[in-house]
Amino acid sequence: MLENYQFFTQKLLEWAATAHRPLAWKGEKNPYFIWLSEILLQQTRAEQGLPYYERFKAAFPTIVDLANATEDEVFKLWQGLGYYQRARNLHFTAKYITDTYKGVFPSSYDEIRALKGVGDYTAAAIASFGFDLPYAVLDGNVYRVLSRFFGIEKAIDEPKNKKEFAELAQNLLDKNAPAAYNQAIMDFGATHCKPKNPLCGTCLHKEKCVAFASQKQHILPIKAKKIQRKERYFYYFIYHFEDKIVLKKRADQDIWQGLYDFPLLEMQELYDTKTLLQITDFQFFVTKFGQIKKISQPTSQQLTHQKIIAVFVEINLEKKLEIMDNQYIWVDLAQKQQYAFPKIVSDYWQNKTQTLF
Ligand code: SF4
Secondary structure (H helix, E strand, O other): OHHHHHHHHHHHHHHHHHOOOOOOOOOOOOHHHHHHHHHHHOOOOHHHHHHHHHHHHHHOOOHHHHHHOOHHHHHHHHOOOOOOHHHHHHHHHHHHHHHHOOOOOOOOHHHHHOOOOOOHHHHHHHHHHHHOOOOOOOOHHHHHHHHHHHOOOOOOOOHHHHHHHHHHHHHHOOOOOHHHHHHHHHHHHHHOOOOOOOOHHHOOOHHHOHHHHHOOOOOOOOOOOOOOOEEEEEEEEEEEEOOEEEEEEOOOOOOOOOOEEOOEEEEOOOOOHHHHHHOHHHHHHHOOOEEEEEEEOOEEEEOOOEEEEEEEEEEEEOOOOOOOOOOEEEEEHHHHHHOOOOHHHHHHHOOOOOEOO
16 A cells, blocks of 8 residues: 555655646745635635735735724725635634734744645645645545546545544645645646546556556545535615615625625515516505616526526615614615626626616
8 A cells, every 4th residue: 555655745745846736825834825825715716716816915914904804894895805804714813813813924833734725635734835744635625636647536625534644644644845835736626637528548657557447537525415505586676865775784694694685575485577566565564665777687696505586676765764773774876886796696787687677
């Protein structure tokens, strides 16, 4: 087995010496920027994350600058990336490091791992890239490469199997060059041993790769769970009075916490317009206050565990509503771009949604 370990690592480093995958954060040694890139890239493709990385660096050149920003400023820069809990953790942790470590990023694995929003993978990435500490990364790319090369037919999403993969990853790590090794295995998974159509024909590992020998590349890695997705139906009411509209800051323990949307009626299903206009709850939101200006076609946004289907109903008010609940605010329509919205709302503002009438 030791021979296989050495073969794997040696071939990986040989491959990395010839492969070129330019990434803005590659070779970065500033732990703040490494951490920023890693948080941005959780559940986000590198190409999508890159402009956000550049924008955050420009807006907040140091972790203290990020700590001193308002939550609205952070969310506005984050807009469009989704998974807003990451933005919340980013801001919280910047403040924590500023207060606890006087703005100097902690340099031990345990201190890094203890930061909010930092799991095993992110801690290993920051520790190895920023401080050359010998911790192997284990992300989706690494799981896939290890499952295939060693022919491990155990579910990668079952906690009981994680220890085995983590030990294997740690044994394979080149302890003299942890940053180069970690970068190499992630690049190899992303560009060579890809989820679909891995490049086995030109692979330096194929001589000892179990998946290649048994033609199981396409069934490995194994996953136990299929993600359950539910559908939710949002009816949004955009109240207009003169040149102002009502926004709602989402504060509940639900999706998009901290972002802005509108007064909302969530229903069990999607209705055609005729039926919708007869529903008492819907009538309450409309006729009590004003006249319908337009209703959009249903539009959707897919999240990890749920699909949001939204209909936007714009209403002209006869008089300005008194707002009693501080989650709601009147804003100038022309100033709306100052607020961070979920993607489905931004798309609506950009006229990507058809109207019914
Ligand atoms: S031979 Fe194919 S499956 Fe095996 S490591 Fe190489 S690319 Fe991945």
